[in-house]
Amino acid sequence: MAEVVADTVGSIGPAEVAEVELYHATSWLTKYVFCQDAKVIAIQYSVTAMAIGLVALVLSWLMRLQLAFPGTFSLIQSENYYQFITMHGMIMVIYLLTALFLGGFGNYLIPLMLGARDMAFPYVNMLSYWVYLLAVLVLVASFFAPGGPTGAGWTLYPPQAILSGTPGHEWGIILMLASLILFIIGFTMGGLNYVVTVLQCRTRGMTLMRMPLTVWGIFTATVMALLAFPALFVGCVMMLLDRLLGTSFFMPSIVQLGQQLSYSGGSPILFQHLFWFFGHPEVYIVALPAFGIVSDLISTHARKNIFGYRMMVWAIVGIGALSFVVWAHHMYISGMDPYFGFFFATTTLIIAVPTAIKVYNWVLTLWRGNIHLTVPMLFALGFIVTFVNGGLTGLFLGNVVVDVPLSATLFVVAHFHMVMGVAPIFVVFGGIYHWYPKVTGRMLDETLGKIHFWVTFLGAYAIFFPMHYLGLLGVPRRYYELGATAFIPPSAASLNVFITVAALIVGAAQLVFLFNLIWSLSKGRAPGGNPWGATTLEWQTPQTPPGHGNWGKELPVVYRWAYDYSVPGTERDFVPQNQPASAPTA
Amino acid sequence: MANPAPTTTVASLTRHDGWERFAADWSSDQRAFKTASWGKVMMWIFLLSDTFIFSCFLLSYMTVRMSTTVPWPNPSEVFALELGGKPVPLILIAIMTFILISSSGTMAMAVNYGYRRERRTTAALMLATAAFGASFVGMQAFEWTKLIREGVRPWGNPWGADQFGSSFFMITGFHGTHVTIGVIFLIIIARKVWRGDFDRERRGFFTSRKGRYENVEIMGLYWHFVDLVWVFIFALFYLW
Numbered sequence: 001m002a003e004v005v006a007d008t009v010g011s012i013g014p015a016e017v018a019e020v021e022l023y024h025a026t027s028w029l030t031k032y033v034f035c036q037d038a039k040v041i042a043i044q045y046s047v048t049a050m051a052i053g054l055v056a057l058v059l060s061w062l063m064r065l066q067l068a069f070p071g072t073f074s075l076i077q078s079e080n081y082y083q084f085i086t087m088h089g090m091i092m093v094i095y096l097l098t099a100l101f102l103g104g105f106g107n108y109l110i111p112l113m114l115g116a117r118d119m120a121f122p123y124v125n126m127l128s129y130w131v132y133l134l135a136v137l138v139l140v141a142s143f144f145a146p147g148g149p150t151g152a153g154w155t156l157y158p159p160q161a162i163l164s165g166t167p168g169h170e171w172g173i174i175l176m177l178a179s180l181i182l183f184i185i186g187f188t189m190g191g192l193n194y195v196v197t198v199l200q201c202r203t204r205g206m207t208l209m210r211m212p213l214t215v216w217g218i219f220t221a222t223v224m225a226l227l228a229f230p231a232l233f234v235g236c237v238m239m240l241l242d243r244l245l246g247t248s249f250f251m252p253s254i255v256q257l258g259q260q261l262s263y264s265g266g267s268p269i270l271f272q273h274l275f276w277f278f279g280h281p282e283v284y285i286v287a288l289p290a291f292g293i294v295s296d297l298i299s300t301h302a303r304k305n306i307f308g309y310r311m312m313v314w315a316i317v318g319i320g321a322l323s324f325v326v327w328a329h330h331m332y333i334s335g336m337d338p339y340f341g342f343f344f345a346t347t348t349l350i351i352a353v354p355t356a357i358k359v360y361n362w363v364l365t366l367w368r369g370n371i372h373l374t375v376p377m378l379f380a381l382g383f384i385v386t387f388v389n390g391g392l393t394g395l396f397l398g399n400v401v402v403d404v405p406l407s408a409t410l411f412v413v414a415h416f417h418m419v420m421g422v423a424p425i426f427v428v429f430g431g432i433y434h435w436y437p438k439v440t441g442r443m444l445d446e447t448l449g450k451i452h453f454w455v456t457f458l459g460a461y462a463i464f465f466p467m468h469y470l471g472l473l474g475v476p477r478r479y480y481e482l483g484a485t486a487f488i489p490p491s492a493a494s495l496n497v498f499i500t501v502a503a504l505i506v507g508a509a510q511l512v513f514l515f516n517l518i519w520s521l522s523k524g525r526a527p528g529g530n531p532w533g534a535t536t537l538e539w540q541t542p543q544t545p546p547g548h549g550n551w552g553k554e555l556p557v558v559y560r561w562a563y564d565y566s567v568p569g570t571e572r573d574f575v576p577q578n579q580p581a582s583a584p585t586a
Numbered sequence: 587m588a589n590p591a592p593t594t595t596v597a598s599l600t601r602h603d604g605w606e607r608f609a610a611d612w613s614s615d616q617r618a619f620k621t622a623s624w625g626k627v628m629m630w631i632f633l634l635s636d637t638f639i640f641s642c643f644l645l646s647y648m649t650v651r652m653s654t655t656v657p658w659p660n661p662s663e664v665f666a667l668e669l670g671g672k673p674v675p676l677i678l679i680a681i682m683t684f685i686l687i688s689s690s691g692t693m694a695m696a697v698n699y700g701y702r703r704e705r706r707t708t709a710a711l712m713l714a715t716a717a718f719g720a721s722f723v724g725m726q727a728f729e730w731t732k733l734i735r736e737g738v739r740p741w742g743n744p745w746g747a748d749q750f751g752s753s754f755f756m757i758t759g760f761h762g763t764h765v766t767i768g769v770i771f772l773i774i775i776a777r778k779v780w781r782g783d784f785d786r787e788r789r790g791f792f793t794s795r796k797g798r799y800e801n802v803e804i805m806g807l808y809w810h811f812v813d814l815v816w817v818f819i820f821a822l823f824y825l826w
């Protein structure tokens with residue numbers, strides 16, 4: 001395919017788009033707290049997400065301690081283990097990763113990368129954050145509610161989720177559902193902003209096909225989220241009614257402890273469909289921004305244009321569309337019709353094609369590039385490795401016959417941690433090391449960053465690689481202790497100790513990162529506006545950190561795509577997007 | 587930077603065909619929808635998302651209705667009114683539907699007069715729309731009361747599957763909430779039109795953004811959507 005994407009020729013039309021009506025803050029409160037500036041909202045989102053993510057991290061230590069030394073901790077009873085698991089999973093997936101990628105990175109990067117002054121609707125954008133904060137507070141409140149947080153598992157499957165056998169059935173599950181509903185409302189407000197801004201508020205010359213892949217990833221993920229969260233919303237509303245009003249949407253007739261409950265005739269499988277119609281796209285809501293960001297990191301730090309830009313865009317869009325027709329691969333063991341299983345296995349494996357294209361393109365971008373092993377680049381490479389690793393086990397689990405014995409074992413836990421836990425988190429880290437100098441005007445410390453990377457990378461493998469093996473042995477998922485079983489050898493217990501030690505070390509490395517974040521804020525090196533020599537617009541702002549309204553009097557004009565690195569015959573090894581073709585350096 | 591002279595455009599204009607042209611139009615400079623304002627685009631996308639919510643509600647309703655083993659209450663009996671000693675099936679709901687569809691008519695006229703900047707007519711038509719909407723919600727409240735008096739509860743009813751009451755109250759309630767929110771905003775915007783806020787681009791109390799006549803049209807999009815959804819609820823709940 002002969003593609004000429006790097007077209008510097010093309011019309012730069014007159015401005016068609018009015019500028020965002022900025023709100024000029026007059027008081028400290030409207031400038032830093034109830035702020036309508038997307039950059040501040042982004043920081044608010046990120047800090048909140050990381051704070052609640054820290055809770056999820058601590059919960060993972062507690063779970064790991066219990067698994068390695070069962071019976072040692074009187075504080076961790078089996079009910080607590082389920083509560084930890086549930087909160088850990090839900091926080092990591094929704095309140096940390098989704099909020100951080102879309103609310104954090106999205107808010108910061110979309111307007112800057114597109115040459116806009118702000119999001120299309122700054123006021124709604126501000127509301128989005130406050131509703132998100134409320135959702136987080138409601139979630140945290142469940143830790144202090146009578147009975148504690150819910151222990152239903154992050155999938156919240158009924159009927160058990162709301163029956164009295166499950167910990168947190170008193171308040172925990174109600175608060176969890178309420179918090180999710182709030183999250184969805186808050187997200188919708190933000191999401192509408194991101195989509196409209198990308199579609200309608202680009203600066204002159206910024207066609208969709210000149211957008212950096214970061215924006216493509218976040219944009220597609222947001223569109224998907226706007227279409228997938230409705231299913232979760234409906235599921236939550238119906239379960240809330242089942243719990244509070246005694247309706248039977250998801251509840252069949254049940255005899256519990258010899259007593260016939262008042263429920264009858266509902267369909268638990270219906271919830272699974274609703275949940276996974278959201279749940280699978282959710283995986284890509286987290287993955288697509290990561291795909292986009294990692295493309296930009298690799299291209300910038302390898303000083304080479306991204307390989308197959310057009311393909312990358314279509315792969316993102318294609319993955320986004322396909323991921324709405326694969327959800328039932330999470331339900332192979334729900335007793336569904338084998339023909340269904342066949343259909344969903346096929347669609348699942350088809351997704352591997354665009355995904356593989358992306359991986360090849362990343363590798364081909366690196367191929368003979370001028371690779372700088374900066375911290376963002378290290379994390380980007382770490383992402384590729386772990387993502388490929390998790391993707392390969394995904395191919396196993398996508399097939400019905402292989403999945404049936406493996407599902408509900410630690411193999412699944414290992415798979416999804418690799419592919420949607422560790423891999424996107426690496427991109428989060430890489431992204432933070434990359435954009436921190438733009439956000440704060442200072443570099444993060446490189447040595448601490450390298451320590452952080454190596455410990456986290458090797459540690460993540462030490463944690464999750466052995467888990468595959470445990471899963472193949474048949475160690476079940478969501479078990480709080482193994483006890484004496486015939487089919488699990490005693491050595492599994494030693495392996496569990498090893499994993500836990502690794503998990504604690506990895507946890508400690510995150511504290512190094514936190515320290516780095518705070519320390520560098522005042523002590524970091526001040527590198528100027530464009531330390532990485534990047535082409536995209538956010539690095540070309542007149543001030544660093546970008547001021548109110550992002551740009552000076554004039555909006556930037558875009559003359560080229562985002563990947564003019566090492567162009568032969570140019571003075572520097574990069575050409576910013578807003579540099580005209582006729583300039584002497586070209 | 588002053589306006590740079592446009593560079594060659596011809597090449598980039600004639601390059602595409604078929605699907606490529608489609609993609610190129612969509613991805614063209616600055617904005618994807620050349621004629622739509624930001625507010626309208628936002629409303630359209632919101633409505634798309636909301637469509638998914640209603641679809642999930644309705645699909646869930648269809649699923650529980652099909653999977654329950656107990657017979658479903660007969661809608662033409664349940665939703666009948668005694669008129670002159672005889673039960674008339676679906677009469678209330680027919681009136682409600684008629685009212686809601688009419689309100690779409692007045693809304694469309696309001697948008698039209700808004701374009702012509704006829705302040706008072708626009709405001710009056712919006713208030714008429716709001717009145718239609720309010721009477722719809724009122725009749726819905728009447729219907730709920732009637733059913734509750736007859737013993738229908740979210741968790742059960744005298745005639746058959748428990749899920750009848752649950753899905754009925756949930757879905758009509760969710761739709762009724764949409765109508766109520768619509769009525770509130772209709773009144774707010776009608777007041778702004780009446781006062782001439784949009785002619786003077788007066789800033790909003792909360793948002794401190796300039797008011798525009800376009801808000802009438804965005805309101806209209808929402809209102810027509812709520813009506814359209816009702817048609818599906820009507821068909822799937824009352825006619826099935």
Ligand code: HEM
Nearest residue numbers: 060063085089092093153154155420421422477478479503
């Ligand atoms: C150091 C990092 C992490 C460690 C040590 C860790 C550890 C664990 C453990 C021990 C479990 C329970 C396994 C079981 O008994 O079934 C678990 C479950 C889970 N984790 Fe992590 N995790 C980490 C990071 C993450 C991240 C970044 C994500 C984000 C996607 C994540 C998402 C989940 C989910 C969704 C579950 C399933 C919860 C459930 O079964 O309901 N974890 N994790």
Ligand SMILES: [Cu+2]
Nearest residue numbers: 280283329330
């Ligand atoms: Cu999936």
